Amino acid sequence: MDLIPSPDSLGLPAPVWLLLLLHDVTQTIHFLFMNFVLGGSWFLLWLHFGRKVDWKEQLYQRCLSVLPVALSMAITFGIGPLLFVQVLYGQFFYTANIIMGHFWLGLLLILVIAFYLIYVLKAKSGSDDRFSSPILRLTLHLAIALSFTFIALLHTANAVLVLTPEIWEEAYTGSLWGTLLSRSEFLIPRYLHNVVGAIGIGGLWIVWIGNYRGSLNASDQARSGAVMSLVATFIQMILGFWYLAALPTDLVKSLMRFDSTLGWHFASSILVAMPFTVCLFALTVIPCHRLLRWITSGLGALLVFAMVVFSEKLREVLLENYFTLAEWKVDTQWGPILIFLGLFVFGLVVLAWIAWALWKGFGQPGDPSEEISS
Amino acid sequence: MNYPAWDVPHIGSGWVIGSIAIFHVMISHFAVGGGLYLPMAESRALKKGRKDWLEFLPNHAKFFLILTGVYGAVSGVGIWFAIGLASPEGTSTLIHNFVFGWAIEWVFFIIELSTAAVYYYTWNRIPERLHLKVGWLYAGASFFTLFIINGILTFMLTPGAAWLEVAGSGQEASRFFQAFFNPTYWPSLFLRTLVCVSLAGLWALVTASRLDGNKQGALKTEVIRWSFGWLLPAFFLMPICFLWYLYQVPESQSQLLGLGISTIGSGTFTQVTRTALITVMTSATILCIAYFVAYRNPREFGFGYAVCLLVLGLAATGSTEKAREMLRKPYVVGEHMYSNGIRKTPVGEPHISEVEKFNSEGYLTQSLWATEEERVAWAEFDHAWNGGVQLASETLGPQVAPETLRRGELMFQGQCLACHTRDAYRSMKNFLRDRDLTSIRNMLGMLHDYKEDSPYRAFMPPLVGTETEREALALYLNEMAHGGEQAQPAEPVHQVARTNN
Incomplete structure (x- = not known):
């Protein structure tokens, strides 16, 4: 018997394209913040060993200050895709969640612990208030980085379960991780692709932080981020081939022929990835070049968006034997949609105003990093 | 389900x-x-x-x-x-x-x-x-x-x-x-x-x-x-x-x-x-x-x-x-x-509520989470039941087929688990401790009939499913509560209702 629960009888409150667009945009923003959280937590561990060098110490303090804010924004922007995926693929998503059960809920416990551990690190990171035991500090760093890496694994496992209803029964009635790992050819490359990709985008954040005003050896700080990003991007490309090889053969052939929408999405990801990599390479040479930073970051954000869109299209294709989005009955709630879109624009204006207030605030005399970390 | x-x-x-x-x-x-x-x-x-x-x-x-x-x-x-x-x-x-x-x-x-x-x-x-x-x-x-x-x-x-x-x-x-x-x-x-x-x-x-x-x-x-x-x-x-x-x-x-x-x-x-x-x-x-x-x-x-x-x-x-x-x-x-996810209002065609639908077609026939082997065994059970064979469940107690107990468990998971646990919070074992199989059947019958004056109606959903599904649930609950042993005589229904609400 087909294990797919029937779609909700209420149908969709908006056209599929709009829900998909909202999902993809919010998912991209979520990823941009999340990538710094995951990549940055490992970068901090690396920096921790070099804190006797002044510029590394400064970069360490600044990254540590940005980390909780980025995490907070990653969680907040994660709500958007969480809403829209439930509307579009609720019957798959809820089932995957239930199969993962305690692991799925446990993810949040790990998240909140990691969040507070960051605050512990921050509170103990001042020059006169350090942990007496470097091993304890190292343990905290490892705990934070491993927590985020494990959370990424849980999210990837969930995404894989959503895409593979054929293993639901086995995973539900038997061992979840046994079932997933027995299909590791799909889970592992996808997971590594996500994690290494996060380190790649996380590196761009370091470039910006390194270039922040008042930086000691700004080029060294920024270059460390650019190198991290470039190396990760190269590794991610190799992993991308592995991930591609894990997909069904027909699908891969179709991708290579570019004769389907999915193929075009794939091509557009590659088209964005190429100039992004070139710019990254240039950034390792001239890491303080302002225009180059903007261009590389823009391409990075565009690349994340292209990958999100490709990933969404891939989900549509892999699930088409079970369900297609065209099967949804649509009854559009134009009133609430217009209010939402209006407020969304209003929210952006408010965020811009907040950014202006921040700029004004940190334009005052004094070292902003000290203020933030206080 | x-x-x-x-x-x-x-x-x-x-x-x-x-x-x-x-x-x-x-x-x-x-x-x-x-x-x-x-x-x-x-x-x-x-x-x-x-x-x-x-x-x-x-x-x-x-x-x-x-x-x-x-x-x-x-x-x-x-x-x-x-x-x-x-x-x-x-x-x-x-x-x-x-x-x-x-x-x-x-x-x-x-x-x-x-x-x-x-x-x-x-x-x-x-x-x-x-x-x-x-x-x-x-x-x-x-x-x-x-x-x-x-x-x-x-x-x-x-x-x-x-x-x-x-x-x-x-x-x-x-x-x-x-x-x-x-x-x-x-x-x-x-x-x-x-x-x-x-x-x-x-x-x-x-x-x-x-x-x-x-x-x-x-x-x-x-x-x-x-x-x-x-x-x-x-x-x-x-x-x-x-x-x-x-x-x-x-x-x-x-x-x-x-x-x-x-x-x-x-x-x-x-x-x-x-x-x-x-x-x-x-x-x-x-x-x-x-x-x-x-x-x-x-x-x-x-x-x-x-x-x-x-x-x-x-x-x-x-x-x-x-x-x-x-x-x-x-x-x-x-x-x-x-509270267990069953809709009271009619949904789709035919224009009947899920309660009526599950009562006539069966609750678990809609369930996606049962194996083919289990379904075959349930069909045999239904056949025996419909064929008029008296299932003296009291004597069946220790020998209830695993598939039947599984059917009862799925009924329990789908309809009871949202509010009850087996052995602790709102424990079914506790509620049923003094009830024998007949009493459990009676209680389930009241929940199924869902009459206007039922003491359960104010806080519990109706029990849905066919007669044999409800029987499987009764056998499962009996097994859970007593593990095949004989229970003490049942307490009055109104007393149980009071405990539950």
């Missing part, structure tokens, strides 16, 4: 949601009330030129940011995760009806979190008026998060006639605003706003308790007395708002509370009444402690006292939320969907 069951041993899925929600409610309401407290206090301090207040407030803002920005945000997502696991059908209904309501709330939430961070980090770094504006912006955004989520929460209790009229027809989306501004929306909004204001005062007492009474005596006295004032509106206005709220709750729901109150003399409170009484008692205790210990002796008001108040506040908010949840029984969406 559209979705697989999320089986949480001992505490049940309800308590998983509850244990996240109780803390979340306390902190999220503080986020709204505290958002009002901070700019008001700052504005007051600026007008009076009080530097000592302006030195105290950033500490409160920091505490506020770390508590609401971290735990508040994560626990909010936690509720999402938990309700999706425990009640996917109910969550799906809510999300498909209100996704843009939530999306609007999300916009305000982003503004809320951003302004909270900016408010704290820009203290003494931007012009005072601009800083105050950021604070007021936070206050407005956080209030609107309450304004939105209140519509969805109250919808679950009272979806309103306009939405129920079209429920199941596929036209639900057209009644978004009627469903949102449902009968209990406004009283609930006022109630929750009062709770937010009082929690702002309560949490401010915690920060103020850390001030040194000897060195900062005047400041501590002023802050505590001013914060105490934040508790008062709730104590005077909440009873009125609560009566207004109850007035809007359908009689079928509010009768549980009424029944509990009218039978206080004989000691047979309903659980919802008991829980509501905890709210009243803890709230009154908070007021007394806050007045006699904090207001009258502010310099001696220490952190320990503040934590006690906080714990009482947690008990008050927790019990109120619990009472609200119980008031909704037996529904997850009032008059539309029962």
Whole structure:
């Protein structure tokens, strides 16, 4: 018997394209913040060993200050895709969640612990208030980085379960991780692709932080981020081939022929990835070049968006034997949609105003990093 | 049984949601009330030129940011995760009806979190008026998060006639605003706003308790007395708002509370009444402690006292939320969907409710989570039953086929597990301890027939399924409760009903 629960009888409150667009945009923003959280937590561990060098110490303090804010924004922007995926693929998503059960809920416990551990690190990171035991500090760093890496694994496992209803029964009635790992050819490359990709985008954040005003050896700080990003991007490309090889053969052939929408999405990801990599390479040479930073970051954000869109299209294709989005009955709630879109624009204006207030605030005399970390 | 069951041993899925929600409610309401407290206090301090207040407030803002920005945000997502696991059908209904309501709330939430961070980090770094504006912006955004989520929460209790009229027809989306501004929306909004204001005062007492009474005596006295004032509106206005709220709750729901109150003399409170009484008692205790210990002796008001108040506040908010949840029984969406995800209103074609459909076609024939082997065995059981073969289940006890027990277990998972556990919280083993198989069958029969005068009707959904499915459930429950041993004679049904409600 087909294990797919029937779609909700209420149908969709908006056209599929709009829900998909909202999902993809919010998912991209979520990823941009999340990538710094995951990549940055490992970068901090690396920096921790070099804190006797002044510029590394400064970069360490600044990254540590940005980390909780980025995490907070990653969680907040994660709500958007969480809403829209439930509307579009609720019957798959809820089932995957239930199969993962305690692991799925446990993810949040790990998240909140990691969040507070960051605050512990921050509170103990001042020059006169350090942990007496470097091993304890190292343990905290490892705990934070491993927590985020494990959370990424849980999210990837969930995404894989959503895409593979054929293993639901086995995973539900038997061992979840046994079932997933027995299909590791799909889970592992996808997971590594996500994690290494996060380190790649996380590196761009370091470039910006390194270039922040008042930086000691700004080029060294920024270059460390650019190198991290470039190396990760190269590794991610190799992993991308592995991930591609894990997909069904027909699908891969179709991708290579570019004769389907999915193929075009794939091509557009590659088209964005190429100039992004070139710019990254240039950034390792001239890491303080302002225009180059903007261009590389823009391409990075565009690349994340292209990958999100490709990933969404891939989900549509892999699930088409079970369900297609065209099967949804649509009854559009134009009133609430217009209010939402209006407020969304209003929210952006408010965020811009907040950014202006921040700029004004940190334009005052004094070292902003000290203020933030206080 | 559209979705697989999320089986949480001992505490049940309800308590998983509850244990996240109780803390979340306390902190999220503080986020709204505290958002009002901070700019008001700052504005007051600026007008009076009080530097000592302006030195105290950033500490409160920091505490506020770390508590609401971290735990508040994560626990909010936690509720999402938990309700999706425990009640996917109910969550799906809510999300498909209100996704843009939530999306609007999300916009305000982003503004809320951003302004909270900016408010704290820009203290003494931007012009005072601009800083105050950021604070007021936070206050407005956080209030609107309450304004939105209140519509969805109250919808679950009272979806309103306009939405129920079209429920199941596929036209639900057209009644978004009627469903949102449902009968209990406004009283609930006022109630929750009062709770937010009082929690702002309560949490401010915690920060103020850390001030040194000897060195900062005047400041501590002023802050505590001013914060105490934040508790008062709730104590005077909440009873009125609560009566207004109850007035809007359908009689079928509010009768549980009424029944509990009218039978206080004989000691047979309903659980919802008991829980509501905890709210009243803890709230009154908070007021007394806050007045006699904090207001009258502010310099001696220490952190320990503040934590006690906080714990009482947690008990008050927790019990109120619990009472609200119980008031909704037996529904997850009032008059539309029962707490186990079965829809009462007709959905699709043929135009019959899921109750009728499952009774005629079978509950587990719709289930996706049974194997083909199990289905074959069930068909054999049905054949034997329909063929008139007497299944003397008492003698079958130890030899009940595993497939039959599995069928009973699936019935239990699908229809009982949302509220009961096997052996701890609302333990089935306890409820059935003194019942033999015949008595269990009788009880299930009452739940299935769901007559107007049934004592279970006020708080339990009907039991659905064919005769043989119900028999399988009876055998499974008997096995669970007695493990094949003979039970003591059954207790009277009305006594069990009283224990359950």
